[in-house]
Amino acid sequence: MGRWTGLAARLVNPLALGSLAFGLSACALFDFGPPGPDDYPVKGIDVSYYQEDINWRSVVADNTAFAWLKATEGGDWYDPKFDANWYGAAMAGLPRGAYHFWYFCRPAMEQVSWFLQHVPYDPYALPPVLDIEWVNSKTCPGHPPREVIISEVRIWLDAIERYYGKRPIIYTSISFYNDRLRGAFPGYFIWIASYKGHPIVRDPSLRWNFWQHTEAGRVSGIRGRVDRNVFNGSVREWQAFLQGRLRPES
Template sequence: MKSVLVASIAAFAAGVQAAVQGFDISHYQSSVDFAAAYKSGARFVIIKATQGTSYLDPKFSSHYTGATEAGLIRGAYHFAHPGQSTGEAQADYFLAHGGGWSSDGITLPGMLDLETYNAGQCWGLSTSGMVSWIKAFSDRYHSKTGVYPLLYTNPSWWKACTGNSNAFVNTNPLVLARYSSSPGEIPGGWPYQTIWQNSDSYTYGGDSDIFNGDINGLKALAKGS
């Protein structure tokens, strides 16, 4: 994964920028026309698989199959419950229920969704505790798959809950949530976002995501190279 980041940073610095449309979904989108999304230009989708250590998204399997049949590059995401169980335990649960990765060229590394939930803004953890929790999840995922997970967050959460940590810059691609006309501020020392969730409304369901690169860069991310 580090080679993907280095190559992408080089392209970014050289001013070579493109964009690939994608989207992310969960059971809240009970029916998705993946073929129509592909025809419209979408090339990837990130699908909710798990949450904590006890919740399985009931639409994950059918969504994943539908995305695959439509020719989309697809991946899974885990909604984190930091502090409620260990990072290792949640990584294992994610991996056991759809969050795995293989270098088949059509599977994105799993994504760790980090945001506020009803447990409170930072799940009762200190900033150092949160960084340690994320690292535990990330390292376990890497040890099992050979790639690091994508990290989904927004600047306000990352600053409040990790102290704006830059501990993941060289390992984990950033998925930035910001509903606006531009990505804006990039937290945590990342030089740019790998994927930008730019809207909470996408024509074919879920949220709109933009990959920061061309289709070859997206395929490289899926290959883990």
């Protein structure tokens, strides 16, 4: 994954600041497994109304560097806690962004319009995120073919980038990525959900930038469980990401 493949390369070559190479061979060289979530210095969460009222100052104090907030789903559902989370996280000084959950039975431009209606333009916000994964839905059964998904998703990504001025991040599972997205969107940051192990173990060829490693995490300021994530890079790279100076591998 070039510079984005993470910590193991630094263990192999601590002077490497440009191209990083993370592979199982690096782990085998030192006879240890891949890094765990605690080995990544930049940690964050993603939330929705399921987390109810959040004390964002406590979240920040608990070593949380970023948060993505569910905003919309499809073309007709809006998270009732989005506004409180959007402004609450900002007031606490936490970098935050919004995410949209993709609905396969809505045209892309309907989903674009719905997102634009509910997510304010904020030049200081994190890039918008598109959450796309397989779901069992009675109202939208079936699995669209790769070419249809890629065409529709590209419409959403392009329109959102034009409006907000930031290239969106793609959140997905390893299975969906391999089934429908692999190779389709070079130049985009990829956020992978993998609860059963480090992404490099499950798919050594996978290119990823964020890792959602659990849906049952605990963070101060949130009463129940919460999704926890890590950024695949150093603190310095995270600052470059926040400033828009970091680019994913094409």
